[in-house]
Amino acid sequence: MAVSGFIARRPVDADFAVLAQMRRDSRLQNETLYVPEDTADAAIRAWMTAAESCVRVxxxxxxxxxxxxxxxxxxxxxxxxxxxxxxxxxxxxxAGTAALAAVIDVATELGMASLLAEMTPDNSAARGLHLRHGFREVGVLDCHFRDTSGLWRDVLVMQRPLGLSSGRRP
Structure with a gap:
């Protein structure tokens, strides 16, 4: 998938250095609300190819x-x-638009009815990106994420429908 000069594709070995840098970056971990348990090279390579999570570069x-x-x-x-x-x-x-388009495409290909996204309520860039792509705010979870410095952070939950085949709510 290509969007405004950027592409989203499956990871290849040449991407390892950048992905490892990103997975090990505590500031980025706090922004994405995810602190990996293991950031050793083998764990990052496993994440790049894991079947249970679809990763796109x-x-x-x-x-x-x-x-x-x-x-x-x-x-x-x-x-x-x-x-x-x-x-x-x-x-x-x-690039964020390309990344979010890839997320929407993959979730749709997997047959999902809706897509969830989480961010801190003060992350206006992420919030705006998701709103522009059909997400709506569904609530705030108080003290839901513990960041790398040990602080508990509130988390804004956003959701986007991807289509309902059964007519029932997902």
Whole structure:
């Protein structure tokens, strides 16, 4: 998938250095509301290819990795979670749009009825990106995420419908 000069594709070995840097970055962990249990090389390589989470690399026009998009399903539902991360120096250029489009496409391909996204309520860039792509705010979870410094953070939950085949709510 290509959006405004960026592509989203499956990870390849050449992406490892950038993805490892991103997975080990505590500031980015706090922004994406996810602190990996293991950031050793083997764990990052396993994450890049894991079947239970669909990872896509966001690459620039030169096919250099500058971020990632990740989708995983919520067990026993037709809901999926999506996560987007872009290197700080490459933000504001359309890469987030490419990443979120990849998340939506993957979740749709998986047959999900809706897509969830979580962010801190003060992350106006992420909030705006998701609102522009059909997400709505569904609530705030108080003290839901413990960041890398040990602080508990509130989490805004957003949801986007992907289509209902059964006519029932997902």
């Amino acid at each position: 966001v690459a620039d026009a030169e096919d250099q990795a500058i971020g990632f998009a990740e989708v995983w399903s919520v067990p026993d539902t037709r809901k999926a979670h999506g996560r987007v991360a872009i290197l700080s120096g490459r933000r504001g250029q359309g």
